[in-house]
Amino acid sequence: MADEFIKGLGILTGAGLAWMVLASWYRTSSFESTEQLIEPLQSGATEGIFNLIGITLMDAFLWFALLGTLTFWVLIPAGRQVMDALEERKNAQ
Amino acid sequence: MSDNESQPKEVRTDGGGIVAPDNETPTWSERKARKTGLSRLTYEYFERSRREDQDLRTESDYVERDVLAFPTWPHETVRNLSIASFFVGMILFLAATMPPHIGAPANPSQTPAIILPDWYLYWSFGLLKLNPLNPELAILGGQKIMADRTYGVLANGVVVGFIAIVPFLNKGSARRPVEEPLWAAIGISGVVFAMTISLLAVKNLMPMNVDLLFDLTFLLPIVFGTITYAVLKTMREGYMFDLNRRYYRLRPPK
Numbered sequence: 001m002a003d004e005f006i007k008g009l010g011i012l013t014g015a016g017l018a019w020m021v022l023a024s025w026y027r028t029s030s031f032e033s034t035e036q037l038i039e040p041l042q043s044g045a046t047e048g049i050f051n052l053i054g055i056t057l058m059d060a061f062l063w064f065a066l067l068g069t070l071t072f073w074v075l076i077p078a079g080r081q082v083m084d085a086l087e088e089r090k091n092a093q
Numbered sequence: 094m095s096d097n098e099s100q101p102k103e104v105r106t107d108g109g110g111i112v113a114p115d116n117e118t119p120t121w122s123e124r125k126a127r128k129t130g131l132s133r134l135t136y137e138y139f140e141r142s143r144r145e146d147q148d149l150r151t152e153s154d155y156v157e158r159d160v161l162a163f164p165t166w167p168h169e170t171v172r173n174l175s176i177a178s179f180f181v182g183m184i185l186f187l188a189a190t191m192p193p194h195i196g197a198p199a200n201p202s203q204t205p206a207i208i209l210p211d212w213y214l215y216w217s218f219g220l221l222k223l224n225p226l227n228p229e230l231a232i233l234g235g236q237k238i239m240a241d242r243t244y245g246v247l248a249n250g251v252v253v254g255f256i257a258i259v260p261f262l263n264k265g266s267a268r269r270p271v272e273e274p275l276w277a278a279i280g281i282s283g284v285v286f287a288m289t290i291s292l293l294a295v296k297n298l299m300p301m302n303v304d305l306l307f308d309l310t311f312l313l314p315i316v317f318g319t320i321t322y323a324v325l326k327t328m329r330e331g332y333m334f335d336l337n338r339r340y341y342r343l344r345p346p347k
Contacts, residue, residue: 021190031194032207034300 008072015065022058026051135271136331143333207297216287219294220252221245225307256283271332274325282318289313 023037026045033039045051210218227244229235239247263276270277289310296303 021187024191028192030196032298034298038300 004072004076008069011068012065015061019058019061022054026055026058135328139333215291215294217249219290220248222293223248271325271328274322277325278318278322281321282314285317286314
């Protein structure tokens with residue numbers, strides 16, 4: 001139980017930090033903007049191989065943070081519960 | 094090294110030399126595989142701590158004497174160094190990787206559109222934005238008894254007054270939150286309220302509905318306080334309340 005929690009938290013904070021850094025370059029026109037980190041990409045942001053890598057990593061980190069946390073906090077514990085319930089039902093019969 | 098056998102076994106305080114004291118104490122992997130509740134886990138944790146402490150005491154050639162702290166070196170220092178290293182590293186990381194954002198130089202002849210105090214005063218600034226809570230009195234024909242700004246300044250007095258009263262209501266003798274779930278919950282509510290009222294202060298910058306933000310400012314502290322109270326109340330079942338007397342004692346040499 002505690003292991004899954006810290007895995008999810010580590011993914012959320014680690015990948016979230018990496019996403020925040022990249023999004024602050026590519027999706028932030030101003031730190032006083034109300035849409036910083038979620039703005040549409042600037043024109044010219046997809047020029048050059050390094051910018052492409054950065055944008056790809058930004059999206060990858062965001063989805064990793066969301067899906068990784070969801071997996072370890074919700075899906076895996078829920079799957080264990082389901083397996084236990086199935087096993088109990090099997091034993092009861 | 095034949096006289097080694099006559100020497101008493103060296104007592105290790107790093108936790109490495111400690112074995113499960115009896116058959117009933119589960120190993121870490123056994124404990125992880127268990128499906129019992131939080132209270133059972135808490136009980137086993139503290140029982141193990143107590144047992145390890147007792148074993149050390151029994152094996153030790155030190156005299157027991159009440160010392161109500163851990164030594165600064167190395168215990169506190171090593172811990173504080175690791176925490177300080179983390180935050181220094183985080184500052185260096187962010188300074189190195191985030192884009193520099195240096196705006197145009199300030200124009201002293203023009204007031205900016207958004208004026209904010211330093212971030213640690215946001216909570217007080219947020220209290221100035223409680224206009225919807227300022228009651229309109231029927232006896233005054235729907236007029237407010239005081240201006241909204243006066244109301245906001247008085248709200249600061251309420252917050253500071255409550256913080257000033259707390260030490261008289263609770264002496265703070267609890268070593269861990271689980272010993273005083275209610276006060277821990279009140280403390281968590283206060284921390285969360287400090288955050289939410291700070292977010293209300295920057296409502297111009299918050300990408301959400303302002304009315305929803307205002308409601309959440311007061312609802313979230315209650316929600317988090319309730320959760321804290323429930324969790325700590327559950328943990329009480331397995332908690333050993335006489336642990337502190339044993340735990341905060343060191344053994345200086347004879």
